[in-house]
Amino acid sequence: MATSEEKHETIDRLKGPRYYRITLSGYGGEAAYMSISKEAHDFWKPILDEHGDSDLVNYMVNDDPADYEFENIESVPPEADFLQDPENDYKSPWYESPTEYEHQYGVTYDACYISVDEVDSDDYMSKVLNEVIDRKDLPEFITDLQEETEYEFEGTDFTECYASNDVEYIAQMYSSEKGGFFDGIIETHGEFDPKKLNFMLGEYDNGEETVTGVEYDGVEIDNQGGDTNGKGYYASVWKNA
Numbered sequence: 001m002a003t004s005e006e007k008h009e010t011i012d013r014l015k016g017p018r019y020y021r022i023t024l025s026g027y028g029g030e031a032a033y034m035s036i037s038k039e040a041h042d043f044w045k046p047i048l049d050e051h052g053d054s055d056l057v058n059y060m061v062n063d064d065p066a067d068y069e070f071e072n073i074e075s076v077p078p079e080a081d082f083l084q085d086p087e088n089d090y091k092s093p094w095y096e097s098p099t100e101y102e103h104q105y106g107v108t109y110d111a112c113y114i115s116v117d118e119v120d121s122d123d124y125m126s127k128v129l130n131e132v133i134d135r136k137d138l139p140e141f142i143t144d145l146q147e148e149t150e151y152e153f154e155g156t157d158f159t160e161c162y163a164s165n166d167v168e169y170i171a172q173m174y175s176s177e178k179g180g181f182f183d184g185i186i187e188t189h190g191e192f193d194p195k196k197l198n199f200m201l202g203e204y205d206n207g208e209e210t211v212t213g214v215e216y217d218g219v220e221i222d223n224q225g226g227d228t229n230g231k232g233y234y235a236s237v238w239k240n241a
Contacts, residue, residue, distance in 0.1 A: 043080035179228035184221035
């Protein structure tokens with residue numbers, strides 16, 4: 001049985017502001033989409049088709065050409081060196097390409113899990129008071145709420161993040177990651193209501209739907225950061241259809 005002091009603490013907590021930590025974890029990553037020339041595409045595409053992406057990944061991850069360790073080519077001709085910044089005369093990192101038209105980061109929607117904990121403050125190191133949602137599959141979580149509300153709850157907003165028609169040829173670099181991608185705390189006056197959540201999704205050229213943001217009661221939640229482990233790099237080029 002709870003003591004009188006514990007009961008007063010519970011009443012005070014229910015009357016005052018309450019805090020909930022929302023985290024998203026699973027598989028996702030970071031990707032850069034770059035516009036490249038036909039010459040660059042025509043150099044890299046046959047290499048990718050025949051040997052895979054190891055040489056293109058090597059080109060992407062090394063900022064200094066002296067660090068290249070190619071397996072199937074001797075060097076990169078100027079017309080295929082699409083990360084070279086012509087204005088500043090240096091090679092850009094793949095995540096800061098001078099011809100980037102879209103940048104992707106986050107957890108993949110169909111490989112995402114949501115957790116919600118009530119915590120004692122809005123501090124990053126706040127103490128967990130109550131486990132509300134324990135790592136539930138996000139699409140399943142949304143479907144359950146839609147069925148519960150007879151589909152009045154939508155839960156997602158989609159944005160198309162595709163290349164525009166003036167981008168003829170595309171290069172993509174993708175850093176695959178696993179772990180936590182989103183960690184944000186909300187303040188409420190009352191219990192957490194899952195039907196007030198809304199997830200913003202971006203649909204990208206690689207076909208993935210990535211969670212790009214989370215709202216609660218119409219207000220976007222600040223992402224305090226994640227903690228992920230790299231699982232590998234992948235690179236490709238293609239003609240924009």
